[in-house]
Amino acid sequence: MIIKPLIIGLLQAGTDTSSDTVEWAMSLLLNNPDKLKKARDEIDACIGNDRLLQETDLPNLPYLQCVITETLRLYPAAPLLVPHESAEECTVGGYHIPRGTMLLVNAYAIHRDPETWAEPEKFKPERFEDPKGEGNKTLPFGMGRRRCPGEGLGVRVVGIVLGTMIQCFEWERVGEEEVDMTEGSGLTLPRAKPLEAMYRPRESMISVLSGL
Numbered sequence: 001m002i003i004k005p006l007i008i009g010l011l012q013a014g015t016d017t018s019s020d021t022v023e024w025a026m027s028l029l030l031n032n033p034d035k036l037k038k039a040r041d042e043i044d045a046c047i048g049n050d051r052l053l054q055e056t057d058l059p060n061l062p063y064l065q066c067v068i069t070e071t072l073r074l075y076p077a078a079p080l081l082v083p084h085e086s087a088e089e090c091t092v093g094g095y096h097i098p099r100g101t102m103l104l105v106n107a108y109a110i111h112r113d114p115e116t117w118a119e120p121e122k123f124k125p126e127r128f129e130d131p132k133g134e135g136n137k138t139l140p141f142g143m144g145r146r147r148c149p150g151e152g153l154g155v156r157v158v159g160i161v162l163g164t165m166i167q168c169f170e171w172e173r174v175g176e177e178e179v180d181m182t183e184g185s186g187l188t189l190p191r192a193k194p195l196e197a198m199y200r201p202r203e204s205m206i207s208v209l210s211g212l
Ligand code: HEM
Pocket: 009, 010, 011, 013, 014, 015, 017, 018, 021, 072, 076, 077, 078, 081, 082, 083, 140, 141, 142, 143, 145, 146, 147, 148, 149, 150, 151, 153, 154, 155, 158
């Protein structure tokens, strides 16, 4: 009886969140070709050109992970998380919250707070390279007992898809101008317009790709 709604819930919660994150990451990399090259160099050094990236490679690709974390900082797939309700009256930041109040966590604003982040609007995956540096104060998957249960799967899916796209193809913007980063609306955070980009197989990956 509960299997159907459970499956539908998992598909709804796990599909757009993951695909939007890949699309934002690729948009950011297209506007920052030096970061795209750095991610590709890491993949080439770790995996080479004889096989496709696999899930077991992900722990050995720390810069790719930094790219994903920085993407989720700037474009958290659920910018207000999911509405919560206070089970008891409580105090948050000095405000009295009666029992039964709807609470929204503005992860988008927290992730761009200039008190917390240096150059908050800038795409800098490097900010996550040094654990002693700015540190990771993001919450793209929420917190506490209602935290996203699909985080492990989501991070792996985004890592494999994005990493394979970087490993196998040369990516370029359609024209001279930067990719438009206008945000769409909704409960999740899609791009206003779907990403358009030019790509072609990398010479070094053609034998792997043609063997698929
Ligand atoms: C990049 C990928 C993903 C992101 C950024 C993301 C983010 C989130 C966020 C912010 C919440 C709300 C947490 C809160 O309000 O405290 C959530 C809830 C949830 N997510 Fe994800 N998610 C992702 C992928 C997935 C995947 C792959 C699945 C499952 C296949 C999934 C299943 C769920 C479910 C079932 C909930 C509701 C949990 C509850 O209410 O107790 N998510 N997710």
